[in-house]
Amino acid sequence: MKLELREITKRFGSLVANDHIDLVVQPGEIRALLGENGAGKTTLMNVLYGLIQPDEGEILIDNEPVHIRSPKDAIRAGIGMVHQHFMLVPVFTVAENVTLGVERTRGFGGLLDRKRTRSDVLELSEQFGLQVNPDALVGELPVGIQQRVEIIKALLRDANTLVLDEPTAVLTPGETEDLFRIMRSLREGGRSIVFISHKLKEVQAIADNITIIRRGQVVGERPPSTTGAELAALMVGRAVQLRVSKEPAKPAGVRLTVHNLTVADERGEPAVRGVSFEVRGGEILGIAGVQGNGQTELCEALLGLRPSSGTVSLDGNDLSAATTRDRLRAGIGYVPEDRQEDGLVGAFSVADNMVLDVYDRPPYASGIALNLDQIKTAATELVSEYDVRTSSVQTPVGTLSGGNQQKVIVARELSRDNKMLLASQPTRGLDVGSIEFVHKQIVAQRDRGVAVVIVSSELDEIYALSDRIAVMYEGRIVGFREPDISEADLGLLMAGSSAEAESRSVQDALPPDQALELPGAVEGDDAE
Amino acid sequence: MIIEAVTQGSSTVMTILSIFLALVVGGILILFTDPIVTKAWSSFFSDPGNALAQSWDSVSFAYSQMFEGAILNPSTVSAAFHGGSIAAIFYPLSATCAQATPLILTGLSVAIAFRAGLFNIGAAGQWVGGAIVATWLGFGVSLPIVIHVIVCVIGGFVGGAAIGWFVGLLKAKTGAHEVIVTIMLNYVMYDLLSYLLSHPAMLQQPHQTNQIAPFIANDANLPHVGGPAPQAGVGFLIAVAAAAACAWLLSRSTTGFQFRTVGASPSAARSAGINVEKSWIWVMLLAGGLAGLSAATVVQGTNTQLTFNSYGTYGPDGITVALLGRAKPWGTVLAGLLFGALHVGGTYVAGATLNQVPDDIVQVLEGLIVLFVAAPALIRAVFRLRATSGTGMEAAAKGWNG
Numbered sequence: 001m002k003l004e005l006r007e008i009t010k011r012f013g014s015l016v017a018n019d020h021i022d023l024v025v026q027p028g029e030i031r032a033l034l035g036e037n038g039a040g041k042t043t044l045m046n047v048l049y050g051l052i053q054p055d056e057g058e059i060l061i062d063n064e065p066v067h068i069r070s071p072k073d074a075i076r077a078g079i080g081m082v083h084q085h086f087m088l089v090p091v092f093t094v095a096e097n098v099t100l101g102v103e104r105t106r107g108f109g110g111l112l113d114r115k116r117t118r119s120d121v122l123e124l125s126e127q128f129g130l131q132v133n134p135d136a137l138v139g140e141l142p143v144g145i146q147q148r149v150e151i152i153k154a155l156l157r158d159a160n161t162l163v164l165d166e167p168t169a170v171l172t173p174g175e176t177e178d179l180f181r182i183m184r185s186l187r188e189g190g191r192s193i194v195f196i197s198h199k200l201k202e203v204q205a206i207a208d209n210i211t212i213i214r215r216g217q218v219v220g221e222r223p224p225s226t227t228g229a230e231l232a233a234l235m236v237g238r239a240v241q242l243r244v245s246k247e248p249a250k251p252a253g254v255r256l257t258v259h260n261l262t263v264a265d266e267r268g269e270p271a272v273r274g275v276s277f278e279v280r281g282g283e284i285l286g287i288a289g290v291q292g293n294g295q296t297e298l299c300e301a302l303l304g305l306r307p308s309s310g311t312v313s314l315d316g317n318d319l320s321a322a323t324t325r326d327r328l329r330a331g332i333g334y335v336p337e338d339r340q341e342d343g344l345v346g347a348f349s350v351a352d353n354m355v356l357d358v359y360d361r362p363p364y365a366s367g368i369a370l371n372l373d374q375i376k377t378a379a380t381e382l383v384s385e386y387d388v389r390t391s392s393v394q395t396p397v398g399t400l401s402g403g404n405q406q407k408v409i410v411a412r413e414l415s416r417d418n419k420m421l422l423a424s425q426p427t428r429g430l431d432v433g434s435i436e437f438v439h440k441q442i443v444a445q446r447d448r449g450v451a452v453v454i455v456s457s458e459l460d461e462i463y464a465l466s467d468r469i470a471v472m473y474e475g476r477i478v479g480f481r482e483p484d485i486s487e488a489d490l491g492l493l494m495a496g497s498s499a500e501a502e503s504r505s506v507q508d509a510l511p512p513d514q515a516l517e518l519p520g521a522v523e524g525d526d527a528e
Numbered sequence: 529m530i531i532e533a534v535t536q537g538s539s540t541v542m543t544i545l546s547i548f549l550a551l552v553v554g555g556i557l558i559l560f561t562d563p564i565v566t567k568a569w570s571s572f573f574s575d576p577g578n579a580l581a582q583s584w585d586s587v588s589f590a591y592s593q594m595f596e597g598a599i600l601n602p603s604t605v606s607a608a609f610h611g612g613s614i615a616a617i618f619y620p621l622s623a624t625c626a627q628a629t630p631l632i633l634t635g636l637s638v639a640i641a642f643r644a645g646l647f648n649i650g651a652a653g654q655w656v657g658g659a660i661v662a663t664w665l666g667f668g669v670s671l672p673i674v675i676h677v678i679v680c681v682i683g684g685f686v687g688g689a690a691i692g693w694f695v696g697l698l699k700a701k702t703g704a705h706e707v708i709v710t711i712m713l714n715y716v717m718y719d720l721l722s723y724l725l726s727h728p729a730m731l732q733q734p735h736q737t738n739q740i741a742p743f744i745a746n747d748a749n750l751p752h753v754g755g756p757a758p759q760a761g762v763g764f765l766i767a768v769a770a771a772a773a774c775a776w777l778l779s780r781s782t783t784g785f786q787f788r789t790v791g792a793s794p795s796a797a798r799s800a801g802i803n804v805e806k807s808w809i810w811v812m813l814l815a816g817g818l819a820g821l822s823a824a825t826v827v828q829g830t831n832t833q834l835t836f837n838s839y840g841t842y843g844p845d846g847i848t849v850a851l852l853g854r855a856k857p858w859g860t861v862l863a864g865l866l867f868g869a870l871h872v873g874g875t876y877v878a879g880a881t882l883n884q885v886p887d888d889i890v891q892v893l894e895g896l897i898v899l900f901v902a903a904p905a906l907i908r909a910v911f912r913l914r915a916t917s918g919t920g921m922e923a924a925a926k927g928w929n930g
Contacts, residue, residue, distance in 0.1 A: 326801075336799050345796050348788075368783055370785060
């Protein structure tokens, strides 16, 4: 099926979200749609899926104009959509979920034909290498598999063109690899795919053709062999440094000492198992690892948000028994992993969020009275210093874009006199322009003598920032490396060990609970 | 600016439209109660003008009586010009304020808890706690004049605060949901009150078989400003002062910032170093104290003898008032005044029409107002307003805890 969008224009008031956009997707093609947050990618796809009616332009399928007024029309036309947020019923099985709305029935009275549904799911799963168990409860599946359920849902409705809206935003690097494998087999099966992303590497790795949009307009079409720098420049509209330039670190004395830290997760299972490390002032320690190997728990324990055993001390002061408030006051700056949940209060103004963890200290408070003028002045200064794009400091922070929300957190946490900075996934979901900015700010902290700890599952970020890399696997630090370690070797370490990495493909075929029971990595068994 | 606010349906405008719509629906109900109107409508086709005129007369009479009873009676104004009492002009307004006083205070109790993310169903139980302490201090203790009043009011606050504190403590230490705990504590407090009022050694008036407490001492009564009870007194000033204190606390103090952060996002509050559990305990203590103050204004002000029925519907009405006031202190004051006016006006209109328009109409009006406020989409549809995101209605419509 050939899909063509011609001269699509959509205006919201004075804002032109899509400005005469042309896009052709050939049968069996993976077409990437690359653009910053707010460039108009999602609007365009909502037009295609019938959720929004365009002001101008038309959609053609196999050179015939079609009218798509609702998602129903889109499905009938053979277009399937996998949203960023899944539309699944967690207490239903995979088979029940995919058949919802197109139930297979048999006999009189429309009895559900469970057998046929199961076999349909199995057949699709096998054909495209999806490896999904039709009887599993969706709520118990990892995010990556849930996404595949959404893909099966679309395929079961005979989708010839699949639209994947930022599909990798919720995935771990391993899951992303699996998704790419599935996308390739879908392409081989003659399906075409529109892949929406703002991540350069992914687009280069999987797309056959890349359409770049900026501010609602198509600014170019490039083959995947195009350099990252060129794509980034097209996307942002100016040359962007993909890796911040930084001077070699000039580490001073040890500031942060973590000794034998052990942390339990929600179920009481050990998530961090006896981790010890030191960070010197003026040094960035990057903690690399696949998501879910104890990094979240480690960060929360360092902040005192989660009970732990072992010791944490900063500049010689033992903080092991201190509350979160005391730790923040002792000079820890904290950029949490989940900015909307833990870092910001969406309903509060930018100004209030700028003082979220210093509101009760001078100059923002005298006694129990808030100093509203001072808060406003300080927020106004920070907004201009950190280039937060907001109409005013009184705007609710929840209405800002993801990049600007992160800038609010970064501004708040870095404007203090920190001894240590702990930043977890500091650029997740941000576009290249914002990543560049946040990275520069973090390096500036280091150069001021702060001990910096970065936790990231993105290798690019680890390499861009780290002066030293620690790799976490199953709750342990399995090795410290210099940043000149090759990506392949680092990847192997993150997977536990070389032997472990080779058995990964075997593990993938197994249900996750069995895979967990395979023998874990041996400490120090590294791959150099 | 104003036009935009109206067409997009800002929260104030939506509230006013809700009240208006409730009055319209209430008017239709009044029509059905009037035999002259129903008779005129039965001959609608022969004389449609008469049916409409009678309808208008009936509804406008009922509402104008309500206005005269609750706000201003023009005849008192003209009487004042001919040598009558000037103070009499303010009697209706004063009665409204007196009725509003306890509602404002229980409303503030619900509102402040709501801002910290807690749904305080327990204002009734906390009210009883405050009433017990204030009453006991009122008749059982002899203190100098002025000091006695103050001690009783503080006692009312403490009595309510103790119950609220216990709720907060249970939630903080055990994770018990405050809705369950407060509902159950209401029953505990009702029965405790019943027990205390049944034993002369406790709170019962000697030589009584009814569940009734002794009158509190005269020097413990809150002075009336606008004339004898049920006119407004110092109690109303306490309510307004409490609202001012809440407004300051919520928007201009670190404690309020803490409460609001906990209410808007407990996880962000934790990451910012705020002790969420401690905030729950403190805000429930304050909420309970406000409900206790409400009790103090009643037992020391409008009816100075505590009975088993004294708690009335102050607790549930507080929820309604806080909802209508959108959990904002001054909004709660306005909502409390509106409900006070409806209560006073309802009684007045029932008297003026010889109970042909029963004062139950007021409860229907209150119910309709809250219904419309909670269903903003309905108001938008009726008045053809454009939908906006985030008018602040969603929280009210959604209830508690997301």
